[in-house]
Amino acid sequence: MGRTPCCESRQGLKKGPWTPEEDKLLVDYVQANAPGNWRMLPKLAGLNRCGKSCRLRWTNYLRPDIKRGPFTPEEHKSILQLHAIVGNKWSMIAAQLPGRTDNEIKNYWNTNLKKQLRQAALVGEKHHSALASPGASAGAGCLAARHTAQWETARLEAEARLSMLSTSAATTSVTASSSSSTAAAGGEHGADAPSDVFLRLWNSEVGDTFRRKSAGRAAREGSAPREGAQLPAAAPLPPPGDDSSAASNVTTAVTTEEYQVFLEMAAEELGLFHGGFSLYPPADGLFAEFE
DNA sequence: AAGAACTGCAACCGCCGGCGT
DNA sequence: CACGCCGGCGGTTGCAGTTCT
Numbered sequence: 001m002g003r004t005p006c007c008e009s010r011q012g013l014k015k016g017p018w019t020p021e022e023d024k025l026l027v028d029y030v031q032a033n034a035p036g037n038w039r040m041l042p043k044l045a046g047l048n049r050c051g052k053s054c055r056l057r058w059t060n061y062l063r064p065d066i067k068r069g070p071f072t073p074e075e076h077k078s079i080l081q082l083h084a085i086v087g088n089k090w091s092m093i094a095a096q097l098p099g100r101t102d103n104e105i106k107n108y109w110n111t112n113l114k115k116q117l118r119q120a121a122l123v124g125e126k127h128h129s130a131l132a133s134p135g136a137s138a139g140a141g142c143l144a145a146r147h148t149a150q151w152e153t154a155r156l157e158a159e160a161r162l163s164m165l166s167t168s169a170a171t172t173s174v175t176a177s178s179s180s181s182t183a184a185a186g187g188e189h190g191a192d193a194p195s196d197v198f199l200r201l202w203n204s205e206v207g208d209t210f211r212r213k214s215a216g217r218a219a220r221e222g223s224a225p226r227e228g229a230q231l232p233a234a235a236p237l238p239p240p241g242d243d244s245s246a247a248s249n250v251t252t253a254v255t256t257e258e259y260q261v262f263l264e265m266a267a268e269e270l271g272l273f274h275g276g277f278s279l280y281p282p283a284d285g286l287f288a289e290f291e
Numbered sequence: 292a293a294g295a296a297c298t299g300c301a302a303c304c305g306c307c308g309g310c311g312t
Numbered sequence: 313c314a315c316g317c318c319g320g321c322g323g324t325t326g327c328a329g330t331t332c333t
Contacts, residue, residue: 018301294333307320
């Protein structure tokens with residue numbers, strides 16, 4: 001509300017690629033003084049740029065701890081796994097990959113991995129049967145693409161089901177209904193289905209604890225979910241045969257705050273993002289080609 | 292060899308939430 | 313409580329380099 005444009009772009013501030021001289025001015029200033037107020041920084045550092053541009057240049061390129069070079073297989077795998085869980089939360093993903101920036105990961109996803117997804121769609125149509133047989137001549141790239149697509153599909157499915165589960169958890173008695181309904185959902189695809197990564201979290205003690213805390217909070221606040229709040233990332237799948245209004249009901253079932261709390265609990269209690277994401281065993285071959 | 296098409300990435304843009312007043 | 317500032321985030325764009333025809 002009432003925000004002035006972040007950049008006084010009409011006041012002759014420079015835009016476009018940074019020169020080595022500008023980089024040096026920025027690096028010298030930030031290393032001598034903490035960045036502090038980015039809005040004031042350009043003046044203080046003698047740069048004819050807007051503060052936002054300076055911050056972006058520093059965080060995405062000049063920061064000393066930034067790791068350059070191609071993504072390693074481990075990083076690739078981590079990105080796939082984390083994206084399957086949190087979606088396009090590039091900053092969250094970047095936080096788990098030391099030295100990588102959200103911008104870099106976002107670019108990597110939008111170029112490499114999305115391309116793989118597109119290819120996967122084509123391959124899936126044309127060579128479904130060939131890929132199904134272990135001895136088929138599908139290359140590692142096809143396999144990787146297929147796995148990427150599986151993760152993406154799994155994430156979307158899990159999002160949709162998590163939303164529906166949370167709806168029922170919020171509208172019924174917490175202890176009784178959550179255990180029965182989640183058990184049903186968990187059993188639906190079998191214990192090892194990749195689409196259940198999210199649901200395993202949700203159905204685990206972590207999810208249970210979260211639901212109890214969440215229900216308690218809701219009771220205290222006597223609240224319906226915040227309007228407009230929804231699961232982050234791509235649009236959740238509407239229930240089959242559903243109309244748009246019902247679908248929007250589903251998307252408002254979990255607030256982003258609750259969602260974040262849930263993820264944090266999972267990370268804390270399961271060591272999810274540190275040294276091994278074990279809810280779905282990669283030994284199954286899901287990412288075997290990168291190891 | 293030259294132009295077209297494609298790719299990858301740095302940078303920009305607009306929106307949002309947190310915080311101070 | 314309303315407003316404005318600021319930093320942060322995700323989506324998009326522009327352009328240089330590369331590959332293809």
